[in-house]
Amino acid sequence: MVSTARTIWQDRKRPAQMDTIIEEGTWADRNWESPDGLKLHFRDYPADPALGDANRPPLICMHGLTRNARDFVPLAERLAGKWRVIVPEMRGRGESEYAKDYMTYNPLTYVADIEALLAQEEITRFVAVGTSLGGLMTMLLAAKDATRVAGALLNDIGPDIDPEGIERIRQYVGQGRSYPSWMHAARALQELHGAAHPAFGIDQWLEMAKRGMVLQPNGRIGLDYDMNIAEPFQHDDGAAPPDLWPAYDALQGVPLLALRGELSDLLTPETLAEMQRRNPEAETVTVPNVGHAPMLDEPAATAAIDRLLARVV
Numbered sequence: 001m002v003s004t005a006r007t008i009w010q011d012r013k014r015p016a017q018m019d020t021i022i023e024e025g026t027w028a029d030r031n032w033e034s035p036d037g038l039k040l041h042f043r044d045y046p047a048d049p050a051l052g053d054a055n056r057p058p059l060i061c062m063h064g065l066t067r068n069a070r071d072f073v074p075l076a077e078r079l080a081g082k083w084r085v086i087v088p089e090m091r092g093r094g095e096s097e098y099a100k101d102y103m104t105y106n107p108l109t110y111v112a113d114i115e116a117l118l119a120q121e122e123i124t125r126f127v128a129v130g131t132s133l134g135g136l137m138t139m140l141l142a143a144k145d146a147t148r149v150a151g152a153l154l155n156d157i158g159p160d161i162d163p164e165g166i167e168r169i170r171q172y173v174g175q176g177r178s179y180p181s182w183m184h185a186a187r188a189l190q191e192l193h194g195a196a197h198p199a200f201g202i203d204q205w206l207e208m209a210k211r212g213m214v215l216q217p218n219g220r221i222g223l224d225y226d227m228n229i230a231e232p233f234q235h236d237d238g239a240a241p242p243d244l245w246p247a248y249d250a251l252q253g254v255p256l257l258a259l260r261g262e263l264s265d266l267l268t269p270e271t272l273a274e275m276q277r278r279n280p281e282a283e284t285v286t287v288p289n290v291g292h293a294p295m296l297d298e299p300a301a302t303a304a305i306d307r308l309l310a311r312v313v
Contacts, residue, residue, distance in 0.1 A: 026077075027043040027045045028046070029041065029044075030043075032121075033120075034116055036100075038091050038113075040088065040090075040091060040117070041088075042069065042088040042117065043069045043076070043086070044084070044086055045077075045080035045081075045085040045086075045087070047080075047081065047082070047084040051082045052082035052083060056083055056084070056312070057123075057125040057151075058084035058085065058127070059079065059084070059086065059126070060114070061076065061085060061086065061087045062114070062128070062129065062134025062137050062138065063131055065132060065133045066173055066223065066229070067131070068211070068212070068225070070094070070210075070212075071211055071295075075129070083127075083309070088114065091104065091109070091110070092225055092228065093229075098226040099226070102229070102231045103231070103232055105228065105233075106232050107140060108241065110137055111140045111141055115144075125148050126148065126149065126150060128142075128151070128152045129152075129153045129155070131156065131157070132156060132157050135155055135157030136157060136241070136244065139159065139248050140244075142250040142251050142254070146252075146253075146254060150313070151254065151257075153256075153259065153305065153308060154275075155293050155296065156266060156292050157267055157293075158258065158271040159243075159245045159275070160244075160245075162266055162267070162271075165267075169233070170234060172192060173230045174227045174228070174233075176222065177222070178218075178220040178222040181221065182209055182210065182221060183206070187205070189205050189209055190205045193208075193291075196261070196264075196291025198263075198289060199289055209221070248279075249278060251282075252281075253281070256279060256283070257282070257304055258282055258284045259284075259301055260272045260284070260287065261291045261292055262286050262288050262289060263290060264291050264293070265292060272284050272286070283304060285304040287301050288300065
């Protein structure tokens, strides 16, 4: 697999209609249309029949609230070829169009958008990989029809969300900060999220900045999402749908991995234990010395993901 690091760090806004290979052997930049007519973007890392079973279901990797497709680069690069890996960008993030109505920035609309992607690509079974918001979407997709879910990873999210973590996110989401250099951006992220990643060095904070931000037309470094995503999130029913336990229970019988960052303020140890109790066949793993959310390249996470995928048939 050819490294995409150079391409990632040079990402710029590109026309929404673009549907091209960025770099041979890595991924294709592709688009789909939402039910309300938005042009949405996804990265498509193809499977290589020489490396894996061509009949394997694809991985659908769904990012967190303020994130984008670049978050899944470590996972996608490690698994692509052996698996098809599809990384959609939700409306208002990355290269997907911004919503005309900011009240559509909610989990139920995102799920409807994913349903449109599945229909376009004629995908009838898939492995759902959901970080934070993406995990909420995974549970909602299962609630609609769990028979198509070949496996599921819930990354630092569960049916109950700690209000302390929600309040922390509300303090920074939607604030259109910008920075004169990548180093300034990295230092700002370190100040904001340092408690969640205490082992990160400056190189990792730079990488984090370049995944979550872009060079803006004015030459400053800014966040790569529509600031209006914060509006619905400020209300309790906009952060997560109520009573997600039935949606979680829909994953009974599906190969399931629930990851929790040891330092997480969003998924409590008590909720993780209840998830295990309600679904004894699920594997629950705590990733040491990480908060919200694990990057999925930590040794404990990669080993657990490999065990999950070995269960997918």
